[in-house]
Amino acid sequence: MAVATEVKVKERPSDVETEQLATGCEAIAEAIRLADVDVMAAYPIRPYDGVMQAAAKLIANGKMDVEYIVADGEHSQFEIVKHACAVGSRVFVGSSGVGWFYAFEAIAVTAGLRLPVVAICGNRALDDPGAFGCEHNDALAVRDLGWLLCWAETAQESMDFALTGWRVAEDKRVSLPLAIGLDGAFLTHSQQIVKIPTQAAVDAFLPKFDLGDRLLHPDNPITIAPQVDQDWLMEIRMQNDQAMRNALTVITEAHAEFKRLFGRGGENPFLDEYMTDDAEIVFIGQGTLSLPMKVAIRRLRKEGHKVGLVRLKWFRPFPTADVVRSLSRFKAVGVIDRDYSFGSPYYGGVLYNEIRSALYSVPKRPTIVGFIAALGGREIEQPMANEIFQKTMAAASGDLATGDICHWIGVRK
Amino acid sequence: MSGVVKTETTSITIEVVYRGIFQKTLAQRIARSIVLAARKRGHTGTAFGRYGDSPERNGVPAKYFAVVAINDLELESSMAKYEPKVVDIAVAVDDTLVKGVESWAWYGRQPIWRPVHADGAVLVTSDKTPDEVLAQTDTAERPYTLGIVPGLASFAGLWVFKDDHTDYRVLGALAKVAPDWVRIEDVKQLIREQTKDEDAVASAQAGYDRTALRSVKVGEGTSGHEVLQFDKPGWTTMRPGIIVDARKPGERNPYYKKYGARTLRPVVNFDTCIKCTMCWLDCPDECFEVTPEGHYEVVYEACIGCGICAQVCPVKDCIVMVDELKFDDNKDKWQLWKTDHAAYNKWFEDMSGVPADPKAATAAGAAPATGGED
Secondary structure (H helix, E strand, O other), rough: OOOOOOEEEEOOOEEEEEEEEOHEEEEEEHHHHOOOOOOOEOOOOOOOOOHHHHHHHHHHHOOOOOEEEEOOOHHHHHHHHHHHHOOOOOEEEEEOHHHHHHHHHHHHHHHHHOOOOEEEEOOOOOOOOOOOOOOOOOHHHHOOOOOEEEEEEOOOHHHHHHHHHHHHOOOOOOOOEEEEEEOOOOOHHHOOEEOOOOOHHHHHHHHOOEEEEHOOOOEEEEEEOOOHHHHHHHHHHHHHHHHHHHHHHHHHHHHHHHHHOOOOOOOOOEEEEOOOOOOOOOEEEOOOHHHHHHHHHHHHHHOOOOEEEEOOEEEEEEOHHHHHHHOOOOOOEEEEEOOOOOOOOHHOHHHHHHHHHOOOOOOOOOEEEEEEOOHHHHHOOOHHHHHHHHHHHHOOOOOOOOOEEEEOOOOOO | OOOOOOOOEEEEEEEEEEEEEOOOOHHEEEEEEHHHHHOOOOOOOEEEEEOOOOOOOOOOOEEEEEEEEEOOOHHHHHHOOOOOEEEEEEEEEEEHHOOOOOOOOOOEEEEOOEEEEEEEEEEEOOOOHHHHHHOOEEEOOOEEEEEEEEEEOOOOOOOOOOOOHHHHHHHHHHHHOOOOOOOOHHHHHHHHHHHHOOHHHHHHHHHHHHEEEEEOOOOOOOOOOOOOOOOOOOOOOOOOOOEEEEEEEEEHOOOOOOHHOOOOEEEEEEOOOOOOOHHHHHHOOEEEEEEOOOOOEHHHHHHOOOOHHOOOOOOOEEEEEEEEHHOOOOOHHHHHHHHHHHHHHHHHHHOOOOOOOOOHHOOOOOOOOOOOOO
8 A cells, every 4th residue: 555645735725735645545544633533443354454554554653643443353343432432432443345244233233322433334345255346235234224324436535524424423413323435446445636634624623522421431320222122112213213314404514514614525415416407317326436427428428418427425314305306307317336135126226226215206207227337346337338328318218118127237148 | 701700701811920930931831721721622822921021030020921812813912912911810920929020121010910900810829828918919909809829939940840730720720710711621631631640630620629719809908019100201302322320329229129039038137247248248239238337238129039148148047038928018127126126136036037146046955066067
């Protein structure tokens, strides 16, 4: 892994920020430093281990002070930060692929306990077969548990999501854990120019973590997570449901404040639109697959096709209203899933069925086509983008049989 | 319908209250046999233990249920439940359970008759009279029939079940109070088929013949037991993060008393106590409070009666475990020892059956110590 190198210093009216050529993992490590994280727990698995190494380097170089605990496995790793969080520490953790799954008991209880652990999921295919490359099924496994879940597109956005993440997750109205999806290799291990804000600017944006009267401390005698059985459990689940609803508001507030202080973050906190103003056909997906699709869109537009892209940034809470408002403007939508859900309705991906469900009760809704693509870290190449476009255009013209609405792209026969 | 217990014409619900672990198999056998005996006349039924209980724990009250119905359709209203809200008959296979039941996974002590509807029945296995048992049972809010099935609390089951016929006697008693649902001839036939043992069949008949019934009117019983109410909070009033207030150091939980698990209680001879701290140190429930004199008094509301204090006490007969049914309340007696020493010692002797003064015991003709064999 390359050393993050300081390349440029730039004056701004209100602030001084530096630039680094950094991977997504290194950008996350910088966020850990800037957020003054108290405890992080680590256990190596590619691609998450990029953060481990980058954070260790910051500590070794005397640039960061964080309690860095190397666990004996992912389960302990997530348990360590859960407990550290309960005693009032700002925490960071993360894993990838099957490592993420090994931590799953701890992952489930962290959401139940409403502890604002911030994690990255360096997306990696689930073994077997062995594959280091990106698939979103690892992170998507938390979608029903009360974890906030977002996907970054660039190294810059990785850092920005992390800084926003602590603010949102730790907000008392939310108090839920957050998983940030970082596409393995394309984001975790690819260096880009990243703007690093000053400590003063981050301090102005990110309040100190305060658990209030939920702090586990001898001076505040509380019992956490007693056996409640059927008498209390449903009320507790409803609290989590409300916290997830509140997160929509809190994310919107944090996004506006982030934009004001740092001048980044796009128009909408939940989704980014690209060339959609006059579009008839759009693609929607998460993470870095937007990048080759934007290339395809510019090419298709030169050929006269009115196509655009909607990139979903937050998956939980699912921004239903924003998605409906955006997608109901188009004739057809091609949903690109870098995941699978074997045996699901229409054999579609996870995102496909979520979007279809969100649009079900909309009077004027687009035709929706599903694509399973780029699994195991396979790249989206332009012929694949063409195929996605052709099939979505066929759907837009009504030229599609019912059983022909979800497609695997780029699979050898 | 005939019989002592008034039931619906479509189904009957019976609960068996027992103590883990020794009566777990017993309770299950009773509940299953109720259904199987009723099956002989064409009824159907279900038997199940309360899911939230921890019947593997020694002494902890737990429940088993049997529902018998005239057909599958009528049975459905009793299915997919953790426990019936209302029962026709409650069976307690340990008479100390009439002091109330506090299950491991529930809130507060509840009277033994609590789920029994008006004109239902409470059957208790006991060697005491109905009046003696009633004197320890919560004041009745509804009329019911109290039945005493002769016998001591069963210790039939731990690793293996060694049948002491408690199950057969209880089945016979049930046939006596609810013959429309459980017929004595069906019970006997079932036992004969299962055991091929005429002694077991005779035990069922003995339970039928010898169970003493006593009508209990509203207001009969004792008001000595505390009544606990526990309000369940809503999602807007509950603290977020699955948090409940913990006790501050030195403070005891006002809701969770645990003494429902007790069949014996420790009684302390403060005169012979050498203040060695062993009981205070080893009590798993931190029941002992230090008195100004440095003695250790028992907080009976917190005591589950495990007997460890009596085991670790190095002084002979300083802590004596005594039958719980001899006591009417949970008040500590150290105040009495302070204010009226002689009265306390008399109370200690009455309850424990051992002399308060060990020298008196030796003088009264106990075998002289031979020495060297300790």
